[in-house]
Amino acid sequence: MAGHSKWKNIQRRKNAQDSKRGKIFMKLAKDIFIAAKEGGGDPDMNPSLRLAVDKAKINNMPNENIDRAIKKATGNLDGVSYEELIYEGYGPGGTAVMVQIVTDNKNRAAAEVRHAFSKNGGNLGENGCVAFMFSRKGYIVIDRVQTAADEDEIMLEAIEAGAEEMETSNEAYEIYTEPEKFNEVRKQLEENGYVLETAEVTMIPETYTQLNEEEAKSMLNLVEMLENIEDVQDVYHNMDVDDELLDQL
Template identity: 50%
Template sequence: MAGHSKFKNIMHRKGAQDKKRAGLFAKLSKEIMIAAKMGGDDPDSNARLRLAIATARSNSMPKDNIQRAVQKGAGGGEADLMEEIRYEGYGPGGIAVLVDVMTDNRNRSAADVRAAFSKAGGNLGETGSVSFMFDRVGEIVFPAEVADEDTMFEEALEAGADEVVTGDEEHEILCQPEDLHEVAGVLGEKFGDPKACKLSWKPQNLVPVEAADKAESLLKFMDVLDDLDDVQNVTANFDISDEIMEKLAAS
């Protein structure tokens, strides 16, 4: 995982997840439904829905799919059964993990997440057991080609961002959660729609994973969690060097 971006490093395998388009669209639809259920179907007055729709569009989700999700959320029914849950625990090697779930069956989700932790040699904890190690942040991602590093840095800071990390493929902008809509709006006017725009968790400290076999086990565990139907996001506080990632890619 790219060492140039510590936050991207632990925000985990979005690239791999994006390839699973059907699963990704299902996750995006759930977020749109919940947003519409909680705040109404008008994006202009519902900031969470506005962000959910922007993220769906940036991931090439069809317009009809987006509209259906909005209607389902605003109309109740399936959306009324959905609830948001956050699981916390420790994965292989004592890595702290947050798992954000959106589900219509709390028992099913708990069993699936618990099984994933158990099989990986980790364990679920109580609410608050690891979340104190993370900060809530706004995250905005643009393709690298929309601007050079200096331009993005200057524009993002002027818009109110706290941090900008530029890598080979993208610019990653972090801001305070309450500033996300404003910062994203200002930057969107200059650079077009972002690839991602959402609230995320940022680890306060990272734990280096220095052995290839341990890194491989950890990544498999993260993938198992990501692949669960009810899981929306997985965040952990590990750091895997470029060297180890290259070894795993070559094996």
């Protein structure tokens, strides 16, 4: 993990997801779902859910969409039973891929995920085949251009709040936490006046797989196809591509 910035990949992913209104709502629903799943469906008792709901309202997400995401996470959606699944596999060039699914029909979800892999030069694997290559971490980004604080100041405040480590790139300060410390660190940094560009609990690759141009094209197509599946909540991978090549693609 150390020494490899997620920042540009995060920004590209966000720009792609946020390019359409429907994509924005899908992302917001995912945030609400995960927060409610982990901390309960009452925003007054779940700070992460309150944050996700407030963000959804700022983006004019309809209340019925918000309520549906909460009910989906807490199992209170009448007549429908949802389950959360993780599919693992390999993408082009041997990249490790994990796909987070929330579905009421796992046979349909499995078929769609398998089709996306096979169409783009990948294949599904057994449970656990790539999970060991990722660590679940809290991940917080502070845009370096948007803050007047220097690296030492931010690092000290992050560590005091409970963060594990911080990496610095030209664009951003990237802060990593244990999942159970994430809300505490996020809250403390916000109270200290920092604007957080990204704040999420995610899967961080331990190592990365370098891809050439042809492999990168296929991998990007695979990720896009997976993210367009209705049941897919998130896609994690360890693709590494030179910035110049990725910009061209």
